Amino acid sequence: MSTKRLDKYLADAGIGTRTEIKSYIKKGFVTVNGEIAKKPDIKVDINTDDITFQNEPIELSLFEYYILNKPAGYVSATKDNTAPTVLSLIKSNRKDLFPVGRLDKDTEGLLLITNDGALSHKLLSPKRHVDKTYYAKIDGIVTPDDILAFEKGLEIGDEDLDIAMPAKLTILDSNEQENCSTVHITIQEGKFHQVKRMVQAIGKTVTYLQRVSFGPLQLPPELALGTFRSLTDEEINMLQKF
Numbered sequence: 001m002s003t004k005r006l007d008k009y010l011a012d013a014g015i016g017t018r019t020e021i022k023s024y025i026k027k028g029f030v031t032v033n034g035e036i037a038k039k040p041d042i043k044v045d046i047n048t049d050d051i052t053f054q055n056e057p058i059e060l061s062l063f064e065y066y067i068l069n070k071p072a073g074y075v076s077a078t079k080d081n082t083a084p085t086v087l088s089l090i091k092s093n094r095k096d097l098f099p100v101g102r103l104d105k106d107t108e109g110l111l112l113i114t115n116d117g118a119l120s121h122k123l124l125s126p127k128r129h130v131d132k133t134y135y136a137k138i139d140g141i142v143t144p145d146d147i148l149a150f151e152k153g154l155e156i157g158d159e160d161l162d163i164a165m166p167a168k169l170t171i172l173d174s175n176e177q178e179n180c181s182t183v184h185i186t187i188q189e190g191k192f193h194q195v196k197r198m199v200q201a202i203g204k205t206v207t208y209l210q211r212v213s214f215g216p217l218q219l220p221p222e223l224a225l226g227t228f229r230s231l232t233d234e235e236i237n238m239l240q241k242f
Contacts, residue, residue, distance in 0.1 A: 014093025140204030
């Protein structure tokens, strides 16, 4: 049984602050299973109880799932004192949402936002070997030798592990005149600045980075930078089975 305090349930549903909700309950605006609620701390079952506010039914999903096309300038956190967070881009009344993993502040692309902690843990667990693919613009010409270096694993100077796991580097385009390349890089880890440090390890520099896939999820081409949408039932099922 999935239970919550009544005032938290109503707050998560966007009815108001906990203080406002206590006032609403005192005024008799809230019913549970047809009876006027007397206290804000009573437990309600979010799956089976019928809850109304001013005679309007209130429904709250246990979990919410969003895909965000993250723009640069936003940090992958729930709170930050120096920059806007990715949650400020999500229009939801839920107070328990969080990003699954992180993208660097200047990195764009696919970011999963949810309140499903169990799914997040599985997707981020190193034991699961979940692929994360990035599109990158590189200052320098990427070579077949670089592809082999990625396949073997690279020394990136990490304090915990000096060798990054083997990764896949795919050359999309090279421009010798401008000394630049575009590539896809697929990794299964999530170390700090990992893609940038791996590229640095082969003597080159990332000038632009965008995550284009995470596990079975692909960045939708129609999803504009800075916008989001709910995952479809099919996408949610894909993630859970994955």
